[in-house]
Amino acid sequence: MIHNGIIQNTITELTHNHAAKYPYIPLHRQHIPSLPLINEIVASIKEVIFPGYSGVSAIEENALILHTGEHIYKVFNLLKHQILQTLLFEQRLNEANAEIRDKADEISCAFLERLPHIKAMLSTDVKAMFNSDPAAKSYSEVIFSYPSISALLNYRIAHELSLLNVPILPRIITELAHSTTGIDIHPGATIGSYFSIDHGTGVVIGQTTIIGNHVTLYQGVTLGAKSFTVDDEGHPQDVPRHPIIEDHVTIYSNSSILGRITIGHDTIIGGNIWLTHSVPPYSRILQTKAVMLNFTDGAGI
DSSP: OOOHHHHHHHHHHSSSTTTTSSSOOOOSSSSOOOHHHHHHHHHHHHHHHHHHTSSOOOOOOHHHHHHHHHHHHHHHHHHHHHHHHHHHHTTTTOOOHHHHHHHHHHHOOOOOOOOHHHHHHHHHHHHHHHHHHHTOOHHHHHHHOHHHHHHHHHHHHHHHHHHHTTOOOOHHHHHHHHHHOOOOEEEOOEEEOOEEEOOOTTTTEEEOOOOOOOOEETTTTTESSSOBBOOOTSSSSOOOOOOOEOOOOOOOTTTTESSEEOOOOOOOOOOTTTESOOOOOEEEEOOOOOOOOOOOTTTTO
């Protein structure tokens, strides 16, 4: 029958290397991280940092140590396996030797030691968001329902893993938050304490961005690269190319701050601004006033 021939031709097209027609994507045979298990890791870390906020059940004070210990052991066991998977993936290996297994254990232990720091930083983020939003009625409401806290939880986990040179896993963790919140934070970005994202949808923070303390962003803000350099073969080079935002800066909605520029401390940048040059501290960057025109008889711009 005709459709059998079409099916066979399609199978042939999809399973053969047509390098002359398309870039070649090799068959993936190595280990790969598990998205469901990574979600479990993040959920357990959230239970450690914000106990009782999963919505499953309340946590009594006398059960806090037991609750925390249970999740810490779960995080360690799941995380070391996922780190092992990513190390094998990066090195294109099918089997783990003792050295790689030991490295996965060491990285997992080093990450656990950073959990108090992650909790401290997220606590300042919750306070910053509560203080900057009159609609927020309590810290609990911010933790439980604000998408920016979910995005920052994933980012701060991923950032610490990135500092420990874990491949792939940090990016997966931030992209999981990106897909559910619309907030895109690269795990390589450096973000200080008391960081607040209001609304959040469409916020983009690039890999080499540096953000100080007490910074507030509104929806649609992009901290991105203006351009990038390439090597002799035309491949983009991983060099600093995103903005430096100093302390006590507020950037309003839909503004794009591009390139390796510095926004001085205590600066306010209004909405819908396109900025590609550095500005000194205490600056006020605002749009010119809108031009109002009258149109008649269906005339338009």
